[in-house]
Amino acid sequence: MKNSILIRYIILSLYFISYSGYTDIYSLSKNFFNNVGDNRSIPDGVVTAIVKDNSGFLWIGTQKGLVKYDGYTYEKYVHETNNKNSITGNYINSLFVSKDGQIYIGTLRSGLSIYNPKNDTFINFKSKEFDTDSIASNRIDAIVEDSSGSIWLATYNGVDMLPINSRKFKHFQNIEKDPTTINDNRIETLVIDNTS
Numbered sequence: 287m288k289n290s291i292l293i294r295y296i297i298l299s300l301y302f303i304s305y306s307g308y309t310d311i312y313s314l315s316k317n318f319f320n321n322v323g324d325n326r327s328i329p330d331g332v333v334t335a336i337v338k339d340n341s342g343f344l345w346i347g348t349q350k351g352l353v354k355y356d357g358y359t360y361e362k363y364v365h366e367t368n369n370k371n372s373i374t375g376n377y378i379n380s381l382f383v384s385k386d387g388q389i390y391i392g393t394l395r396s397g398l399s400i401y402n403p404k405n406d407t408f409i410n411f412k413s414k415e416f417d418t419d420s421i422a423s424n425r426i427d428a429i430v431e432d433s434s435g436s437i438w439l440a441t442y443n444g445v446d447m448l449p450i451n452s453r454k455f456k457h458f459q460n461i462e463k464d465p466t467t468i469n470d471n472r473i474e475t476l477v478i479d480n481t482s
Contacts, residue, residue, distance in 0.1 A: 340387045347380070352391060364376055392425075
């Protein structure tokens, strides 16, 4: 008998709470997102990567270039064939902001660009077939930085490491029948282990 009275009390309490305005569980379905920009601001409306820099700007990777957003206006960066200081390619795969404020841009087929916000230029790196110091692949899927400031890249030809203040890449690749090497050369993501 006491249990049935308790159950009725709980049900009645929940009924009054839901209709009293005390809690509005239906408000959770309201839209929490606001759209900014349009197809002209963000080409085709497709975002492939996004990162916030040390100054608070949003950098948006698209299939048709890089977009810088300051909260009000958009500035587009696209590859210019006759400009060596432009971004290396337009299909952006990955973005990363280093501790020193430089923006690393990995592309689908055009290699790596490093944007220096101080002089508004790009330094570009592409894979060169017989150059062992060049980047291993022009496809960059992920970028991270270790505690020493070296940049690590996930590529379609292993993992590359760019030591701080260097333009020569070190390669970590799968070597068949060598169990001390990485398992595969198609690397899509990286995580820095900060436990050691």
